[in-house]
Amino acid sequence: MRLDDVDWRAGEVVVHGKGRREDRLPLPADVGEAIAAYLRQGRPATTERAVFVTATAPVHGLTRGAVSLIVRRACVRAGITPVGAHRLRHTMACAMVRAQVPLAEVGQVFRHRSPVSTAGYARVDLERLRTLARPWPGCAGGGPR
Incomplete structure (x- = not known):
């Protein structure tokens, strides 16, 4: 910035x-x-x-690398397993999904262009993934269940 x-x-x-x-x-x-x-x-x-x-x-x-290094060093000081800065983003997205924030809104917060990008955070929640699925061509009800 x-x-x-x-x-x-x-x-x-x-x-x-x-x-x-x-x-x-x-x-x-x-x-x-x-x-x-x-x-x-x-x-x-x-x-x-x-x-x-x-x-x-x-x-x-x-730089991005410097930010990741800062996060890693903070983890070490806190006595937890070091992670990179991107883990913070992933953790927040997963927390939003667990809090039942609609996936479309999670995608907006993370500025995803495609619902597929957001779907990765909900991969274990099939019901939530269905809200992003497009209807299957020629099949009423959006496809197999």
Whole structure:
């Protein structure tokens, strides 16, 4: 995320994704306040345009690898099995599915283009998967049960 991606007046943030996809999403007030506090008090002085930067020189924007390393180190400090940053995303999606959030909404939160991407999080819940299934051609009721 870059400084230019935050529209403070509109309370929005631009999220960049695969295939040059960009979405404008609401920036909750508490999240905006936390980012502003970090920018004022926690972020090292730099001309770097990335919002989140390394804490030590040379200061530069955090990479995906750096974020995964931060998560792994936090796991070690907490005494749990180290995992990468993507596990946080997967865990959240699975928790939403267990909380019976509709799969279409889970897909929206995770910005999935295809319901197939979201279906991976519900693979053990066949009834939930059926809500994503398209009717089978020539078969009434959507296919075999």
